[in-house]
Amino acid sequence: MTKIAIDGPAGAGKSSISKKVAKALGYIYIDTGAMYRTVGLKAVKCGIDTKDSEGVASILPTLDIDIRHEGVEQHIFLDGENVSDKIRTPEISMAASNVSAIPAVRVALVDLQRKLAENHDVVMDGRDIGSFVLPDAEVKIFLTASVEARAQRRYKELLEKSETVDFDAVKEDMILRDKQDSTRAVSPLVVAEGATVIDTSALNFEESVNAVIEHIRSSVR
Secondary structure (H helix, E strand, O other): OOEEEEEOOOOOOHHHHHHHHHHHHOOEEEEHHHHHHHHHHHHHHOOOOOOOHHHHHHHHHHOOEEEEEEOOEEEEEEOOEEOOOHHHOHHHHHHHHHHOOOHHHHHHHHHHHHHHHHOOOEEEEEOOHHHHHOOOOOEEEEEEOOHHHHHHHHHHHHHHOOOOOOHHHHHHHHHHHHHHHHHOOOOOOOOOOOOEEEEOOOOOHHHHHHHHHHHHHHHOO
16 A cells, blocks of 8 residues: 655645545545544533643543545544534634644544555645654655745635634734644654655645645656
8 A cells, every 4th residue: 555644734735735636646535633623622522621631531432533535535523423614713723733742642543544544545644644653654745835825825714614713813823833733742743754845835726736746656656
């Protein structure tokens, strides 16, 4: 099985780009960030502080996360409910960053992610795929863009979903999440050994997708 690992900071377009790349290649797309967002959503629903390690760990034994694929499209279900849209709010983005720093959460989800990659050609994106989850991936990419570009993209995405948002607040959240993700003790956001950095600051969506596909095709023979 061929494994493609795509890492990068919040708002770099990893999910949307990885999804399109997987479809073009005929691979299964696995959005690991959605899994952490789902844990964050569960904690919020239960009234648990997402920085409370013991509190979050207490919900893991009964956590019911189901990943279903329709073609290469991934849908996330929490306790039987499709929460694919609910996990994309700024509040849940920060909750995901918080719970992802909890060792017990990472152990539970990494095991699931690795099992998925054992039986499929996959494009998997997240924060530590190339460095930790799939260190033996055939292709490792670090997808990034300037904070300004990433904040603009996330702001536009939220407006298109009719969310009431402030650009400066979105940018501030992104800066905070970058700091949390890159300085956490467990599997911090880093450029994995052997990874190729692709900066999409000056690229539109299609150009970004093409750049990633071109790199993968030149790397996998």
